[in-house]
Amino acid sequence: MMVKCKEIKYNYIAIEGNIGAGKTTLCKLLAKDFNWRLILEQFSDNPFLPMFYKDPDRHAFTVELFFMSERFQQLSAVMQKDLFQQNTLTDYFFIKTLLFAKKTLNGEEYRLFQRLFDILNANFSKPELLVYLHRPIPSLLKNIEKRGRSYEQEISTEYLQSIQDAYFNYFKVEKSIPILLVEMGDYDFIHEEVYYKQLVELLHRSYPKGLNRVKLGN
Numbered sequence: 001m002m003v004k005c006k007e008i009k010y011n012y013i014a015i016e017g018n019i020g021a022g023k024t025t026l027c028k029l030l031a032k033d034f035n036w037r038l039i040l041e042q043f044s045d046n047p048f049l050p051m052f053y054k055d056p057d058r059h060a061f062t063v064e065l066f067f068m069s070e071r072f073q074q075l076s077a078v079m080q081k082d083l084f085q086q087n088t089l090t091d092y093f094f095i096k097t098l099l100f101a102k103k104t105l106n107g108e109e110y111r112l113f114q115r116l117f118d119i120l121n122a123n124f125s126k127p128e129l130l131v132y133l134h135r136p137i138p139s140l141l142k143n144i145e146k147r148g149r150s151y152e153q154e155i156s157t158e159y160l161q162s163i164q165d166a167y168f169n170y171f172k173v174e175k176s177i178p179i180l181l182v183e184m185g186d187y188d189f190i191h192e193e194v195y196y197k198q199l200v201e202l203l204h205r206s207y208p209k210g211l212n213r214v215k216l217g218n
Contacts, residue, residue: 008034008203010128014093017133018163019155020143025190026133026199027091033200039078039090042070052104053154060104064113068097072120079124094124099166103159129207132171132181137161139186171211178207183215 015030017023024040031038048063071094078088098121101113135143137160144152171179180202189195198216 008087009206010087010203012088012090012125012127013129013131013203014090014127015131015133016091016093016096016167018135018140018160018167019152020140020147020160021133021135021184022143022189023133024091027089029189029196030200030203031089034087036087036089037078039074039088041090041092042074045070050150053152056104056159060101061109061113064097064101064104065116067100068113068117068120071097072123075124090127093127093130094121095170099170100163103162103166126177128177129203130174130177130179131203132167132179133184134164134181135184135186137164139184175210178209179211180207181211181213183213185216187216189216 015023015027027038027040030036046063046066048059048066052059052063071092075094098114098117101117102110105113137157140160141155141157144155171181182199182202187195189199195216202214
C-alpha cells in the first residue's frame with residue numbers, strides 16, 4: 001500500500017492504542033511509505049507475558065519490570081544516534097510503561113515501580129505528536145482473536161477497559177504535547193485503502209497541545 005503525498009512535518013511520532021487497535025500494523029505501513037526509522041516494541045520476547053495473562057496478580061511486577069527494561073534499552077540505543085536526526089516512528093510511548101503498571105500492580109509495588117520509572121523516563125524526549133487509535137472493546141477482542149496469539153486469548157473485557165481508562169485519564173492531564181485521538185470504529189485501514197489515506201492525511205495537519213479528537217470515515 002503506497003500513498004503519495006507531501007512529507008509529514010513531525011520528526012518523532014508515537015502511535016499508541018489498546019491491545020489489538022492496529023498500532024504496529026499502521027507503523028509498518030507508514031514507515032514503508034515514508035522511509036522513516038521504525039521502532040517496534042518487542043513484546044513477544046517477554047517470557048512472563050503468557051503467565052501474566054493466566055495469573056495477573058502473581059506475575060504483574062515481573063512482566064512490567066521486564067517491559068520497562070526492554071523499552072528503556074531500545075529507546076536508549078536510538079537516543080544515542082540522536083532521535084531527531086532521522087524521522088522516527090514508534091508503536092509505543094514510554095509513558096505506556098507506567099500506565100499499564102498502575103493498573104496491574106498493588107500500592108507498594110506500584111510506588112517502587114514508579115520511582116524506577118521516573119529515573120529512567122528522565123532520559124527521553126516526548127514525541128512531537130502522540131496518535132492514539134481508539135477502537136471499541138468488542139472490536140479489540142475481535143482483532144485479538146483474529147491474530148491468534150494463544151497467550152492473548154486470556155485477555156478479558158475488564159482488562160482492556162482498564163487500559164483504555166488509564167490512557168484516557170493520562171490524556172486529561174498531558175498538556176505539553178499534541179495528542180491526536182482517532183476514533184477508528186470498525187474501519188479496516190489494511191484492506192480498505194481509503195481509511196489508510198485518511199490516517200495519513202491526519203498526520204499532515206497541525207494540532208495544538210493537549211487532546212484533539214477526530215473520527216475516521218467522516
